[in-house]
Amino acid sequence: MPPRKTPTARQRRLGSELRRIREHAGLSLTHAASLLGADRTALSNTESGRFGVSADRVRTWAGHYGCPDAAYVEALAEMAAERINGWWEDYRRDLASDALDLAELEHHAVGIRSVQIMYMPGLLQTEDYVRAVFSESVPPPSPARQRRQVSHRLKRRDVLDREDPPTCTFLIHEAALRMTYGGSKVARGQLDNLLEQSDRDNVTVRAIPFAAGGFPHASSSAHYVYGVVPQLDTVQTDTATGSGFLDAETSLENWRVALDRTEEKSLDPASSRDFIRKIAKTV
Numbered sequence: 001m002p003p004r005k006t007p008t009a010r011q012r013r014l015g016s017e018l019r020r021i022r023e024h025a026g027l028s029l030t031h032a033a034s035l036l037g038a039d040r041t042a043l044s045n046t047e048s049g050r051f052g053v054s055a056d057r058v059r060t061w062a063g064h065y066g067c068p069d070a071a072y073v074e075a076l077a078e079m080a081a082e083r084i085n086g087w088w089e090d091y092r093r094d095l096a097s098d099a100l101d102l103a104e105l106e107h108h109a110v111g112i113r114s115v116q117i118m119y120m121p122g123l124l125q126t127e128d129y130v131r132a133v134f135s136e137s138v139p140p141p142s143p144a145r146q147r148r149q150v151s152h153r154l155k156r157r158d159v160l161d162r163e164d165p166p167t168c169t170f171l172i173h174e175a176a177l178r179m180t181y182g183g184s185k186v187a188r189g190q191l192d193n194l195l196e197q198s199d200r201d202n203v204t205v206r207a208i209p210f211a212a213g214g215f216p217h218a219s220s221s222a223h224y225v226y227g228v229v230p231q232l233d234t235v236q237t238d239t240a241t242g243s244g245f246l247d248a249e250t251s252l253e254n255w256r257v258a259l260d261r262t263e264e265k266s267l268d269p270a271s272s273r274d275f276i277r278k279i280a281k282t283v
Contacts, residue, residue, distance in 0.1 A: 012049035132182030
């Protein structure tokens with residue numbers, strides 16, 4: 001089959017996990033290809049996400065590699081069996097790939113834990129707030145591009161309304177709560193929406209007041225997306241130049257610890273709602 005021109009983040013992740021299993025087994029690409037009766041180039045293309053692979057082949061390869069984690073192997077097999085063309089693909093011509101990759105991650109998430117320093121969580125933003133945030137971009141987007149950016153950001157929120165929504169915890173710093181993107185009216189509407197969304201059974205909002213002091217990675221917002229097994233978790237971090245995606249075992253463990261410590265510094269959900277209401281009266 002011809003290689004994919006633009007494999008999605010999930011397709012690339014499946015390939016990288018197959019490579020990880022092979023490397024854990026101590027097999028070179030050449031040795032593995034010989035063991036599997038496969039072409040070395042085709043195996044390499046599969047591990048890069050450029051070639052697809054069947055669920056049965058994933059199970060066969062994992063068996064030859066001696067992978068002992070049945071749940072992990074089955075999760076990879078299910079990834080291989082997927083034949084969906086997600087809604088985010090409609091935006092591929094208009095937006096950067098990291099925005100599409102994040103939407104794809106959220107679509108498959110069983111849980112999300114987010115810490116936000118200067119912005120409200122993307123999944124909880126109002127339309128006016130989204131438009132105000134994108135208006136601050138340098139260089140400013142064209143009207144057409146901004147419409148697509150806003151549309152994509154709002155479409156991401158649908159994940160909270162699906163039949164089996166991810167369990168979400170949003171840790172929001174006081175700085176983000178007090179930033180008045182779009183002016184006072186927009187900021188109050190955003191804070192009211194935050195309180196409304198926190199009433200969802202699958203959404204927990206916790207505020208981090210200035211008085212809480214320091215916490216790990218205080219300069220970085222992060223989005224920890226839980227997969228069906230821990231090996232398929234992913235961390236998305238925001239920087240001034242774009243998003244980064246981390247899935248190495250050490251990175252995941254470090255971010256789990258960092259988020260645990262940050263959550264310990266935050267207010268409990270009830271106190272957080274009271275805190276947000278007080279801020280809303282001042283903007």
